[in-house]
Amino acid sequence: MAGRLFGTDGVRGLANRDLTAELAVDLSVAAAHILGEIGAFADQRPTAVVGRDPRASGEFLEAAVVAGLASAGVDVHRLGVVPTPGTAYLTSLLKADMGVMISASHNAMPDNGIKFLARGGLKLDDDLERQIESRLAEPWDRPTGGGVGRVGDSHSGVAAYTSHLVDTVPHRLDGLTVVLDCANGAAFDVAPEAFRQLGARVVTIHAEPDGLNINRDCGSTHLADLQRTVVDVRADAGFAFDGDADRCLAVDAAGEVVDGDQILAMLAVTARDAGRLAADTVVATVMSNLGFMQAMAAENINVVATAVGDRYVLEAMRTGAFSLGGEQSGHVIMADHATTGDGTLTALHVASAMASGQRTLADLASVMTRLPQVLVNVPGVDKARADTDPVLQAEVAVAAAKLGDSGRVLLRQSGTEPLVRVMVEAPSREQASTVAEHLAGVVRTTLAL
Incomplete structure (x- = not known):
């Protein structure tokens, strides 16, 4: 990879060409060293959690990341296939010193990526990423004997994350029929299970990942199958995730798309009405539709606008202690429940708003008029x-x-x-x-x- 390795969301590239096993090992060693030097590891052996999406290259990249961390003296909890927000949540729950997610999100299957998370499941800032990059392939004292890290599988991690999602939802979903397009990705089992636990009737499509079919003509970037299925089965709504399930778009009962701006608007109004919208403010990017801005003004909800990118939304939310933010792409951050965008969490709370007020998704989305x-x-x-x-x-x-x-x-x-x-x-x-x-x-x- 030429130039700076870290982009707006970790290190990404063509797996085994740009993003190689050797690079994955070196990045993991450097990350362990940097996080250790800033005191994240205290006096005890450091720990890390590692999750991945289902794409085939994630298997060898997971092995490389785990090898790099363990060789640097880090104990590793392997999560297996889990959404990015699940890795972030479990980093916090398990009090791990760092988390690693192996995914290229909505990119095509041949790509992959590595994203590092700090203690608490928080994304690293630009300075820490630059420090990690500067330490790549440097000489270091390798631990031996009992000093090397140990590796184990966290068999209950996905279930714990699913329970967390369910526990955040204020109203059960009994009586709702939903279609979930899981993009043959990381949410293929988590999302349907969470909806079923809350009483919804669930129809799934593209929920059979084989390592090669992730994001292929499905998920949040290809909504045609979801639109058709929602109408065919007469569902109340449909929700589409991307490969690592950190974003969500929706489809109403008539098959009309409900984008991230509309989802953010309806969640803002719902949270404000329930007294849960911090400072009556929502954070969005400059690319949000003008109709969103106009709708929020009409509802007396303040909007803080940021540069494009979820890291800038997160930064503004932390600075102002705001509870809700997001992007038009469907990347919605609900800070009361998550440290990053979470597609399943978003879908559950939209469905809860429908069920609690016995309102259709189209009715909820009508809070804003989307300008062309x-x-x-x-x-x-x-x-x-x-x-x-x-x-x-x-x-x-x-x-x-x-x-x-x-x-x-x-x-x-x-x-x-x-x-x-x-x-x-x-x-x-x-x-x-x-x-x-x-x-x-x-x-x-x-x-x-």
């Missing part, structure tokens, strides 16, 4: 000048003025590619497309390399 949103990616340009080029900024200002309060223009540099994203919201899709294409043309001309 058009996103155009403009590659091969000097993205660094996007915020300062006077010609481009003048065109953006003109477009924004024409839209007024009924729309929005946002230009954003990609964090990983040489491109600029042009996002426009307007009362009609035609108007949004026209404005977006015009601005994309200006970007191509003014920022040409």
Whole structure:
């Protein structure tokens, strides 16, 4: 892998090409050293929990991560296949000094990733990730004899995580029929079991992972099967997860998609009405639909807007002690119950809101009206000048003025590619497309390399 290894969500790449067993060992050793040096391990032998999603490469990467940790003197609890938020929860529950999740989330099966968690199941900040990267392959004193770490399997971990999910739900789901698209991923058994324990009738699709079919034409990035199944079985709602189940999108009884903004809006209103929304504030990113912002204003709920990425949402939530935040992608963080986004937790609480008020998902989602949103990616340009080029900024200002309060223009540099994203919201899709294409043309001309 060229350049900085850690991206916005751990280290990812093509498994066995970019992300190799050797790199996994070195990363794990370096992580053990860094977390030890900052005092996380105190005077006792350090411990770690390791979870993975079902993709085939996770098997050898798990072995490499475990080997690296144990060789550095860390005792390891192997969780097996578990959602990312499950690994985070169990890191906290077992009072482990660190957690490791092996997953590439919604990426295609050939990819994989390694994400490290600190004590309490918290994501590492940028500085700690840089420190880990700086320690890769450095000379170190290897423990021998009884100093090496021991490895065991945590057979009750997944059940404990499932029980935790069930315990957070304020109202049972008796009488509800739900369809769950598990993306042939990490939630294939946890999510259906949690819903069944709460009394729902559950229909599952894409819940038979074989190591090769994760995210393949299913899950939160491919909703067609879920939409069709919800209508066919006359379910009350459907929920789709991604490969590591840290996000969730929904489908109402008519097969209409309910996106992350709508889910966040309905959860914010539900929590506020129950007195559980800290400071009557929700955290969202700048990419959240303008309709979300307008709906929250109408409900007298404050919105703190952050840069795109769940780590920025989490940072703002911790800084302000806020209890709810999320992204349009369906990555929702409920800080009273989790340290990271949790798709199953999100789905359960949406279903609970339906059951407690005997309301349909469509009715709950109607708290906001989603404005048509058009996103155009403009590659091969000097993205660094996007915020300062006077010609481009003048065109953006003109477009924004024409839209007024009924729309929005946002230009954003990609964090990983040489491109600029042009996002426009307007009362009609035609108007949004026209404005977006015009601005994309200006970007191509003014920022040409």
